[in-house]
Amino acid sequence: MNKTTEFADIILPLPLAQLFTYSIPEELKVDVAIGKRVVVPFGNKKFYTGIVKNIHGNPPKDYSTKEILACLDDSPIINNFQFQFWDWISQYYQCVLGDVFKAAIPSGLKLESQTKITANEEFQTQELLSKTEEQILNVLKHSKDVNISTLNQATGLKNTLPQIKSLLEKGAITVEEQIINAYKEKTKQFVRLASDFSESEMGDLIIGLKRAKKQQEILLSYLNLSKYYFEETAQKVSLTEFLKSGDFSRAVLKSLVEKQILEIYHEKLDRIDLSHTETSGLKTLNEYQEKAIAETRKHFQEKNCVLLHGVTSSGKTEIYIHLIQEQLQQGKQVLYLLPEIALTTQIITRLRTVFGNKVGIYHSKFNDAERVEIYNNVNQNDPENAYQVILGVRSSVFLPFKNLGLIIVDEEHENTYKQFDPAPRYHARDAALYLAHLHKAKTLLGTATPAIETYYNAKTGKYGLVELFQRHQNIEMPEIIIADIKEARRKKRMKSIFSPELMEMMTTSLENKEQIILFQNRRGYSPYLECKSCGWVPHCPNCSVSLTYHQYNNQLVCHYCAHSIQPPNNCDQCSSSEIEDRGFGTEKIEDELHSFFPEARIGRMDLDTTRKKMAYENLIYKFENHELDILVGTQMVSKGLDFDNVSLVGVLNADSMLNYPDYRAYERSYQMMAQVSGRAGRKKKRGKVLIQTFTPEHPIIKNVIENDYVSMYSSQLSERQEFIYPPYYRLINICLKDKNQTKLDQAANVLAKSLRKVFGARIFGPQSPVINRIQNYYIINILLKIEKKSSPAKAKWILNQHANHLKNMEQFKSIQINFDVDPM
DNA sequence: AGCACGCCGACT
DNA sequence: GTCGGCGTGCTC
Numbered sequence: 127m128n129k130t131t132e133f134a135d136i137i138l139p140l141p142l143a144q145l146f147t148y149s150i151p152e153e154l155k156v157d158v159a160i161g162k163r164v165v166v167p168f169g170n171k172k173f174y175t176g177i178v179k180n181i182h183g184n185p186p187k188d189y190s191t192k193e194i195l196a197c198l199d200d201s202p203i204i205n206n207f208q209f210q211f212w213d214w215i216s217q218y219y220q221c222v223l224g225d226v227f228k229a230a231i232p233s234g235l236k237l238e239s240q241t242k243i244t245a246n247e248e249f250q251t252q253e254l255l256s257k258t259e260e261q262i263l264n265v266l267k268h269s270k271d272v273n274i275s276t277l278n279q280a281t282g283l284k285n286t287l288p289q290i291k292s293l294l295e296k297g298a299i300t301v302e303e304q305i306i307n308a309y310k311e312k313t314k315q316f317v318r319l320a321s322d323f324s325e326s327e328m329g330d331l332i333i334g335l336k337r338a339k340k341q342q343e344i345l346l347s348y349l350n351l352s353k354y355y356f357e358e359t360a361q362k363v364s365l366t367e368f369l370k371s372g373d374f375s376r377a378v379l380k381s382l383v384e385k386q387i388l389e390i391y392h393e394k395l396d397r398i399d400l401s402h403t404e405t406s407g408l409k410t411l412n413e414y415q416e417k418a419i420a421e422t423r424k425h426f427q428e429k430n431c432v433l434l435h436g437v438t439s440s441g442k443t444e445i446y447i448h449l450i451q452e453q454l455q456q457g458k459q460v461l462y463l464l465p466e467i468a469l470t471t472q473i474i475t476r477l478r479t480v481f482g483n484k485v486g487i488y489h490s491k492f493n494d495a496e497r498v499e500i501y502n503n504v505n506q507n508d509p510e511n512a513y514q515v516i517l518g519v520r521s522s523v524f525l526p527f528k529n530l531g532l533i534i535v536d537e538e539h540e541n542t543y544k545q546f547d548p549a550p551r552y553h554a555r556d557a558a559l560y561l562a563h564l565h566k567a568k569t570l571l572g573t574a575t576p577a578i579e580t581y582y583n584a585k586t587g588k589y590g591l592v593e594l595f596q597r598h599q600n601i602e603m604p605e606i607i608i609a610d611i612k613e614a615r616r617k618k619r620m621k622s623i624f625s626p627e628l629m630e631m632m633t634t635s636l637e638n639k640e641q642i643i644l645f646q647n648r649r650g651y652s653p654y655l656e657c658k659s660c661g662w663v664p665h666c667p668n669c670s671v672s673l674t675y676h677q678y679n680n681q682l683v684c685h686y687c688a689h690s691i692q693p694p695n696n697c698d699q700c701s702s703s704e705i706e707d708r709g710f711g712t713e714k715i716e717d718e719l720h721s722f723f724p725e726a727r728i729g730r731m732d733l734d735t736t737r738k739k740m741a742y743e744n745l746i747y748k749f750e751n752h753e754l755d756i757l758v759g760t761q762m763v764s765k766g767l768d769f770d771n772v773s774l775v776g777v778l779n780a781d782s783m784l785n786y787p788d789y790r791a792y793e794r795s796y797q798m799m800a801q802v803s804g805r806a807g808r809k810k811k812r813g814k815v816l817i818q819t820f821t822p823e824h825p826i827i828k829n830v831i832e833n834d835y836v837s838m839y840s841s842q843l844s845e846r847q848e849f850i851y852p853p854y855y856r857l858i859n860i861c862l863k864d865k866n867q868t869k870l871d872q873a874a875n876v877l878a879k880s881l882r883k884v885f886g887a888r889i890f891g892p893q894s895p896v897i898n899r900i901q902n903y904y905i906i907n908i909l910l911k912i913e914k915k916s917s918p919a920k921a922k923w924i925l926n927q928h929a930n931h932l933k934n935m936e937q938f939k940s941i942q943i944n945f946d947v948d949p950m
Numbered sequence: 951a952g953c954a955c956g957c958c959g960a961c962t
Numbered sequence: 963g964t965c966g967g968c969g970t971g972c973t974c
Contacts, residue, residue, distance in 0.1 A: 136974080140951055146974040169953065169973050191974055224951090940969075 130183040131155050134194060136166055136176035139236055140224045141549070145179055149191040158194060161202025161209070163235065165195045175236045177204055177227060203235065203505055205526055207564050214560050220922055220945040221549035229550055230524035232497035249298045263298060315365035317348060320389040325355055331387060340378045345387065347372050365390060406479050408451060409444055414596040419445050425590025426568045431559060433584040434572040436594030438804025439601060439768065442572045443473065446534050447480055449570065454484065454514050458531025458567070462517045463554055465540035466490055468765040471743050474517065481515050488518030488525065501525060520545060520554040523561055530565035533558045537765065538571035538580055539797055544950045551946045574804060575797040575835060578842050582853040604775070604806040604813035606831045612820045622718050623710050628776050628816050629722070636726055640773035641749065642756045643763050644715055645802045647783060649732040650674035651714045652707035655682065657697035659704060664694060670899040676734070677713050686900050715758045715778065731759035764802040773813055775806040780819040784826060787896060789851050790950070792826045796838045799830045850911050856918055859949040860908040860925065863942040867904045873938045874906045880928050881908065888912055
């Protein structure tokens with residue numbers, strides 16, 4: 127017996143800090159290996175899918191082990207790169223490996239145990255059963271495969287657990303844990319000949335069927351469709367299509383199958399379309415692109431990361447494509463990261479036309495089965511059939527790459543690359559840099575408006591910097607016009623939410639049959655309602671935010687917990703019936719546009735209109751085809767879309783962004799306005815951008831008008847230094863949560879005090895966030911700002927010590943503490 | 951995270 | 963008197 131393969135340390139998909147050690151039964155010793163999935167019992171009921179992290183021969187001292195029940199994989203699904211990557215994520219972002227496991231693997235690869243309940247047939251009523259118990263027993267007798275949730279549904283009861291428990295005690299039912307595999311391969315049925323008949327054999331067969339006309343007909347029709355004797359390889363014939371083609375009955379086909387002439391077979395079907403698309407060569411680069419790509423290659427010789435700072439429509443994508451091609455020729459994989467909203471059909475199509483079915487897409491709107499297929503595809507060892515290029519969102523950094531050569535992070539400044547909740551709170555751009563380091567690959571960051579931190583890294587020589595200021599086909603940068611709404615309001619010249627300038631420009635554009643994009647970073651109709659006489663504002667009962675009014679369903683909705691109510695007719699406080707909406711969101715803009723421009727075709731693009739799988743694509747398609755004149759939207763409209771006929775972009779309220787209480791507010795406002803401006807004026811004509819603001823003299827607005835990123839950068843940089851922010855300092859936010867506000871405040875004060883003893887003035891807070899209650903949990907933050915040079919690992923270790931100390935205090939046991947490293 | 955155990959309030 | 967609320971502790 128081999129002693130060193132006695133035990134395995136398992137990662138479980140739970141937010142628990144340790145690994146769990148199980149013993150490997152003799153019969154599984156050949157199967158169980160590092161990186162494979164295993165099923166293990168946990169507690170006295172549950173089963174989980176875990177990942178084998180370690181195999182060893184050291185029996186644990188303090189407890190006896192349970193046995194691994196099954197091994198799910200023939201070959202590992204987690205490779206060594208991934209284990210190292212997971213370790214880094216869990217250390218850097220201060221979370222547990224189980225959290226990383228949960229985020230990294232599509233849930234279809236994680237089995238779940240489900241309690242299956244069956245009625246005991248031998249049970250005879252000896253004791254009196256309660257009504258609900260009888261009801262439950264009745265349901266069980268008439269259906270099979272019942273679990274708790276279906277039982278709750280069938281009986282209409284909220285919670286049947288107590289009754290189940292008592293029935294179990296009385297011996298009326300049995301309960302069994304069942305493991306459900308969520309992922310099923312999709313298969314399709316096909317028809318083919320049962321054996322390889324020669325032409326003369328086939329002739330005999332057909333003659334033999336002369337008394338079964340229908341069967342003969344089917345056979346001939348099959349030969350016809352499959353071109354069996356005409357082509358080298360017969361065409362595949364799908365069962366359903368075949369039956370439909372001649373209105374054949376299944377029964378007739380069945381008799382042919384029984385005669386062993388035809389047979390039906392199943393074939394696994396990829397949910398992802400792998401059909402061969404025609405690939406076309408690369409586009410030739412213009413001289414500026416050529417220069418940029420040459421510089422990039424040169425930087426890569428000594429630097430691992432290059433920032434490609436190229437203005438909107440300077441043709442960054444073509445540069446990426448050329449670089450991807452180079453990697454593929456060397457047999458390397460490429461990961462192309464995009465933020466959610468920029469992963470559009472346009473870019474997918476472009477990549478597919480060049481790389482065909484070598485491109486895999488990993489999108490959040492894909493269902494789980496599709497993700498499992500992509501995961502498995504990347505994991506397989508056959509480079510002929512595996513995707514070589516993955517175009518994906520944040521979570522695609524967790525795919526099982528074996529041989530990465532290049533990671534491209536497009537729209538690098540996008541804050542959606544940072545995951546906020548749940549843990550792991552990772553930033554895909556920063557994680558990508560580490561991932562590339564593991565593979566000894568290069569990273570290319572691309573954007574028109576770099577994040578301050580990134581530009582700083584480039585300027586200080588940590589990254590290579592390549593700049594590309596020439597728009598392709600020499601399209602001019604749009605003309606930016608400012609509308610002073612304070613002035614317009616004073617003179618009472620505002621038409622609802624539109625300044626006279628905007629009204630005029632919209633009218634002209636519509637007359638010229640040109641398209642318009644209007645941008646407002648707020649969905650819903652109006653951010654809040656207010657009582658005209660006493661100023662009362664309806665708030666969410668669970669969160670400390672006002673409720674947003676949505677007109678399309680006439681609801682007041684909380685954007686934090688989705689709580690919704692009917693708008694009140696009367697004020698809760700003074701019963702006045704005069705309740706007015708305040709502020710405006712995309713819905714209201716759409717509404718107002720309809721009344722001012724009844725002829726115009728208007729589309730709205732925000733979270734509410736793009737929930738369905740293809741809704742976003744449909745809107746884009748309609749706008750591209752000029753089936754819409756005006757597109758109103760939140761930041762979704764500002765990303766990576768190329769439209770040819772947009773002559774006007776309107777930013778309805780620049781101040782709402784500028785006044786946001788965050789140290790990144792100015793940076794983000796600049797990025798947002800610069801990006802949305804980039805949508806204006808493509809071919810032929812110079813576009814116009816109109817920005818409505820109360821503060822036309824604002825320096826950020828000036829930077830936007832002059833398209834002066836560098837000025838914005840240097841003014842922000844000095845502010846960052848002065849006020850102790852990145853890139854000079856590293857931020858770690860410590861978030862405390864509890865249902866009891868007093869207890870929470872006390873705990874935060876105790877923690878802040880003890881941290882100050884170590885970190886001194888580097889500790890800020892405790893500070894209540896603007897929204898200090900979400901889903902009935904109060905929230906308070908403590909912020910640590912440490913010098914970039916000092917060791918973050920040590921600081922994190924100290925933070926953990928103090929947090930654990932707090933959790934060990936009797937009165938603060940219930941407090942939840944989590945860390946957010948490099949918060950956004 | 952789940953789930954069991956255990957201790958206090960409102961009800962058949 | 964019980965049912966059921968959620969606070970607390972444990973899981974290899």
